Amino acid sequence: MALKVELKPGEKLLVGNCIITNSEQRTRLFIEGQAPILREKDILTPSTADTPAKRIYLAVQIMYIENNTDVLRQEYFSLINDMVTAAPSTTAIIDRINNDILTGTLYKALKSAKQLIQYERDLIENAAIRRPSLPADGQDS
Incomplete structure (x- = not known):
């Protein structure tokens, strides 16, 4: 089962060693696999x-x-x-x-x-x- 992550506009997410920055709209991502994942607020x-x-x-x-x-x-x-x-x-x-x-x-x-x-x-x-x-x-x- 995939991890569902909803990002606010401009929110960042760490997936593995990559930083993902959301655009100006709310976004929903489904992430499958084994990688460390942290929201910006938790870093x-x-x-x-x-x-x-x-x-x-x-x-x-x-x-x-x-x-x-x-x-x-x-x-x-x-x-x-x-x-x-x-x-x-x-x-x-x-x-x-x-x-x-x-x-x-x-x-x-x-x-x-x-x-x-x-x-x-x-x-x-x-x-x-x-x-x-x-x-x-x-x-x-």
């Missing part, structure tokens, strides 16, 4: 991978696009070790990503890595809410 670049979870996602994304888990293995393990050390509560999500990588379901690993990005965002927002505010002049009252 991170080194410049947009600006948090630890996004850097993990980027490493998994490269593994997925290259269809090679060895390509960033050492960097990936360094990133996940740093993440678990800084935020032990991420262990369950990291374990899911690792399991997806080990079973060769790299697209599923990307989805799990997206959950890690959202979890990281939630942790940061909760930390900002709980942070006590300092007096305006920086002096303790």
Whole structure:
């Protein structure tokens, strides 16, 4: 069964190592075969991978696009070790990503890595809410 992808005007799609850019009309594509496929909104670049979870996602994304888990293995393990050390509560999500990588379901690993990005965002927002505010002049009252 073919994968059906609908593209908005101007939207980009990665298929294998090729970028497909849609014209000015909505388009429906049916893709058959085995190739990595990512929508533009799901693609991170080194410049947009600006948090630890996004850097993990980027490493998994490269593994997925290259269809090679060895390509960033050492960097990936360094990133996940740093993440678990800084935020032990991420262990369950990291374990899911690792399991997806080990079973060769790299697209599923990307989805799990997206959950890690959202979890990281939630942790940061909760930390900002709980942070006590300092007096305006920086002096303790």
